[in-house]
Amino acid sequence: MKKLLAMAVLLMTSIILFDGCKKGAEDPFISFKSREKRMIGKWKVTAFKINGEDTLETTWSDLPVQAVPPSCGTKNVTYNYVNDTRFNFDKNGRYDVTTKIKLTQTITYTSPGTSCQNTTNVLVDSKGVSKGLWNFVGGVGSIKNKEQLVLTESEDGVAGDVYNLVRLSSKEVKLYQAVTDPTGGVIKYEWTLEPDKD
Numbered sequence: 001m002k003k004l005l006a007m008a009v010l011l012m013t014s015i016i017l018f019d020g021c022k023k024g025a026e027d028p029f030i031s032f033k034s035r036e037k038r039m040i041g042k043w044k045v046t047a048f049k050i051n052g053e054d055t056l057e058t059t060w061s062d063l064p065v066q067a068v069p070p071s072c073g074t075k076n077v078t079y080n081y082v083n084d085t086r087f088n089f090d091k092n093g094r095y096d097v098t099t100k101i102k103l104t105q106t107i108t109y110t111s112p113g114t115s116c117q118n119t120t121n122v123l124v125d126s127k128g129v130s131k132g133l134w135n136f137v138g139g140v141g142s143i144k145n146k147e148q149l150v151l152t153e154s155e156d157g158v159a160g161d162v163y164n165l166v167r168l169s170s171k172e173v174k175l176y177q178a179v180t181d182p183t184g185g186v187i188k189y190e191w192t193l194e195p196d197k198d
Contacts, residue, residue, distance in 0.1 A: 031170075035136060035146050035168055036091075036136075038168050038169060039134070039136075039168065039173070040089050040090065040091050041088075041195065042086065042087070042088045042195065042196035043086065043087040043089070043193035043195060043196055044084075044086050044193065044194055044195070044196040044197075044198070045085040045191055045192070045193055046192050046193065047190070047191070047192035048085070048189075048190070048192075049189070049190040050189055055083065056083050057080070057081065057082045058081045059078060059080045059081075060078070060079055061078045061079070062077040062078075064076050067109050067110075067116055069115060072110075072111050072112065072113060072116035073110030073111035074109070074110045075107065076108045076110075077105060078106045078108075079106075079123075080104045080106070081101070082101070082102045082103075083099065083100075083101055084099070084100040084101075085097060085098070085100075086098050086099075086196050089134055093133050093134055093135055094134070095131065095134040095151060096129060096131045097130050097131075097151075098129050099129075100127045101124055101126050101128075102122065102124065102125050102126075103122070103124035104120055104122050104123065105121045106118075106120045107119050107120075107121075130153055131153075132153040132154060134150065134151050135149075135150050135152075136148065136150070146165075147164065147165055148162050148163060148164055148165060149162070149163045149165055150163075163175040163176065163177050164176040166190075170195075171194065171195065172192065172193065173191075173193040173194075174192050175189075175190070175191040176188070176189070176191075177189045
């Protein structure tokens with residue numbers, strides 16, 4: 001009976017201790033890798049939400065209008081926006097983010113002909129890279145140590161952003177940031193990153 005009681009106490013103590021190591025709300029219950037080792041590597045953004053709406057890929061259309069000349073029928077214009085963002089965090093505390101943005105416009109006619117052919121135009125096709133330093137912060141107030149990620153875009157530590165680490169596992173990272181806009185409203189950003197296999 002004493003052995004059973006001792007095992008129960010040991011199990012409860014282990015659960016309390018391991019749960020105290022958990023930082024983000026959705027972190028794995030237990031991990032044998034440090035937070036630094038889980039963060040290091042190449043990551044692809046698989047979801048990016050602004051106020052709950054996914055914005056990585058968006059399609060929208062203008063209202064259909066009568067084509068010119070009228071023999072072409074109705075003219076439909078559709079736009080497609082794609083954002084491909086990838087992070088690379090190295091073991092020396094440096095990071096780079098590569099963002100590719102492509103915006104296309106597709107014009108279709110209900111009665112295409114010689115004077116009105118269906119077309120797809122690339123309106124934007126750009127690539128941007130930003131580099132800087134990364135580190136964990138926290139340990140103040142209700143924020144646990146290493147519960148937040150800081151990305152500093154310049155090596156002098158002047159410009160940067162702080163992100164809440166909702167989840168940090170070797171298979172998924174979830175970041176959250178709430179920013180007050182100039183009108184006093186709050187914009188909520190949410191990122192989901194998965195290992196970059198490309």
